[in-house]
Amino acid sequence: MASQRPAVTISDIAAAAGVSAPTVSRVLNGRGDVAAATRERIEALLRDHGYRRRGGQQAAIGLLDLVFNDLDSPWAVELIRGVEDAAHAAGSGTVVSAIHRRASSTRQWLDNVRSRASDGAILVTTDLDPALHAELRELHVPAVVVDPAGVPSLDVPTIGATNWAGGLSATEHLIRLGHRRIGFVSGRAELWCSRARLDGYRAGLETAGLSVDPALIVPGEFDYESGFRAGERLCALPEPPTAVFAASDQMALGVYEALRRRGLRVPEDVSVVGFDDLPEARWSSPPLTTVRQPMAEMGKLAVRTVQRLLRGEEIDSPRVELATELVVRDSTAPAGR
Amino acid sequence: MASQRPAVTISDIAAAAGVSAPTVSRVLNGRGDVAAATRERIEALLRDHGYRRRGGQQAAIGLLDLVFNDLDSPWAVELIRGVEDAAHAAGSGTVVSAIHRRASSTRQWLDNVRSRASDGAILVTTDLDPALHAELRELHVPAVVVDPAGVPSLDVPTIGATNWAGGLSATEHLIRLGHRRIGFVSGRAELWCSRARLDGYRAGLETAGLSVDPALIVPGEFDYESGFRAGERLCALPEPPTAVFAASDQMALGVYEALRRRGLRVPEDVSVVGFDDLPEARWSSPPLTTVRQPMAEMGKLAVRTVQRLLRGEEIDSPRVELATELVVRDSTAPAGR
Numbered sequence: 038m039a040s041q042r043p044a045v046t047i048s049d050i051a052a053a054a055g056v057s058a059p060t061v062s063r064v065l066n067g068r069g070d071v072a073a074a075t076r077e078r079i080e081a082l083l084r085d086h087g088y089r090r091r092g093g094q095q096a097a098i099g100l101l102d103l104v105f106n107d108l109d110s111p112w113a114v115e116l117i118r119g120v121e122d123a124a125h126a127a128g129s130g131t132v133v134s135a136i137h138r139r140a141s142s143t144r145q146w147l148d149n150v151r152s153r154a155s156d157g158a159i160l161v162t163t164d165l166d167p168a169l170h171a172e173l174r175e176l177h178v179p180a181v182v183v184d185p186a187g188v189p190s191l192d193v194p195t196i197g198a199t200n201w202a203g204g205l206s207a208t209e210h211l212i213r214l215g216h217r218r219i220g221f222v223s224g225r226a227e228l229w230c231s232r233a234r235l236d237g238y239r240a241g242l243e244t245a246g247l248s249v250d251p252a253l254i255v256p257g258e259f260d261y262e263s264g265f266r267a268g269e270r271l272c273a274l275p276e277p278p279t280a281v282f283a284a285s286d287q288m289a290l291g292v293y294e295a296l297r298r299r300g301l302r303v304p305e306d307v308s309v310v311g312f313d314d315l316p317e318a319r320w321s322s323p324p325l326t327t328v329r330q331p332m333a334e335m336g337k338l339a340v341r342t343v344q345r346l347l348r349g350e351e352i353d354s355p356r357v358e359l360a361t362e363l364v365v366r367d368s369t370a371p372a373g374r
Numbered sequence: 375m376a377s378q379r380p381a382v383t384i385s386d387i388a389a390a391a392g393v394s395a396p397t398v399s400r401v402l403n404g405r406g407d408v409a410a411a412t413r414e415r416i417e418a419l420l421r422d423h424g425y426r427r428r429g430g431q432q433a434a435i436g437l438l439d440l441v442f443n444d445l446d447s448p449w450a451v452e453l454i455r456g457v458e459d460a461a462h463a464a465g466s467g468t469v470v471s472a473i474h475r476r477a478s479s480t481r482q483w484l485d486n487v488r489s490r491a492s493d494g495a496i497l498v499t500t501d502l503d504p505a506l507h508a509e510l511r512e513l514h515v516p517a518v519v520v521d522p523a524g525v526p527s528l529d530v531p532t533i534g535a536t537n538w539a540g541g542l543s544a545t546e547h548l549i550r551l552g553h554r555r556i557g558f559v560s561g562r563a564e565l566w567c568s569r570a571r572l573d574g575y576r577a578g579l580e581t582a583g584l585s586v587d588p589a590l591i592v593p594g595e596f597d598y599e600s601g602f603r604a605g606e607r608l609c610a611l612p613e614p615p616t617a618v619f620a621a622s623d624q625m626a627l628g629v630y631e632a633l634r635r636r637g638l639r640v641p642e643d644v645s646v647v648g649f650d651d652l653p654e655a656r657w658s659s660p661p662l663t664t665v666r667q668p669m670a671e672m673g674k675l676a677v678r679t680v681q682r683l684l685r686g687e688e689i690d691s692p693r694v695e696l697a698t699e700l701v702v703r704d705s706t707a708p709a710g711r
Contacts, residue, residue: 317654
């Protein structure tokens, strides 16, 4: 991640390629109006000379890309809001794209970026496609990953949230209310955030001297339906929990519905805590106690990070986790009321 | 809205301005790399000759603009999804902006459009700023308004939904279930969609031979909090309703919470219907019966309309309303259970 002083200038590259400096700039800026053969020659020279862009050498395009796998991600709109806000303040437009994990959509997005250029790409993903990453590098478009769910694997700055600490704070809240049998609905097993939230839950129980009962840990997929099924399983236990911590708000709302169908009330009969703080957490009945992920702030930090990369500045750390925060509403109450 | 055959060509304008045809194209495409004085001269000639762009004469920029007043609009993400999907399929990026009804933000967005160019603007608003509209016209950026709430006032194609028919279908559904005292929580009084939904409610009652009781019509502001207050008012009536139709999903969820606090259950004690079909309508407990506004489809139609304008084609109608649809879930039940 460290920035290097450029050893060569745009003029050097232009002289070596036998083109004008503005043509090299156009290639650096990823613009489409350079003949393919010329572009390839210039890109090879840039690579061979280890050229790195630095501040002032390039005119900002005025566009930042924000790329989702799918726009039905529940926190998509919060992230868009944060990114748009920071980009707009910097005079930049925000291009929002969904690539649906499909090669054809990814290809089309990259072609669009190549023809219109971009100052940087913010990728919201837990599984960054190495080919996409390589092509962005070749286009000299700096990239940042916003990943509320996983852990970085590639050499790209990543912004996440403190999942383990969030899991701990939710569990401690329920323990302070006197709950001893606390169910946990986990997220998708292959994602690191699921493991981190589960470990936070376990740490909370063990710190309070409570044993971890495996029967109280039920798998989920982060979505409403899996939360509903997990809620039904927890209700059917011989000794059901008096509180449930679900690793996403949508699963928590599924637990609500499972409880309602059994005639159980939140929080009078069972307390429920979620994770995310989606807008619907405020509008559920009762309003949901949850662990807030600061999605808008994560989006703003992503914009600032990409801008620093664009200017060739160093960034603080390849992985930054912003703090989660417990938001107490009406879905949790003292045990045994 | 009718398309005119261009009386002059780009070459005519170029000759008159003493510039090359590509320079005229750059001005037509709204690009920033033309000197201000030259641009003004060319724009004046384009105006004076009544030049209108037509198909094939311009290279698409590969960018469409989608402009919101605020991104916390509850249906923002659905609209983004529809627009992005249709734009992406056409090889175009979607630039999402929020202008916050502030002149400075609008200015900044227009400056950004001016410097990077745009194939068209989809404006999500009920009160289109005439100055903004005029400037887009000057930039030759075709504009379409998506307006789920109001009625068009300016000479710009507008896409909405059938609010009156939606209000009628919700009310008829409750009447068929045997409800006779049906409360109505209205939306913001200054918006036409509020009036249309209210008129649909009245039409449903009157068609069924029921009288309209003014005490059952309570004002709201479309948001959760006003729905909660309206729910409390309806509960406090000497003869409270057995069903409530709220003119937005968020207000319906506020009604849920007012009922819950009184120990009343949905739908056993009171049936509730919303309007919008936001994602949270599916995840509420119980899942909400509501009138679906086809936001994603409205976004797709907006893209197709802007593309037709860009090609100089005629559009079908200056105002199109897409059909709303009643979605029956678990929040409505027969009266007097």
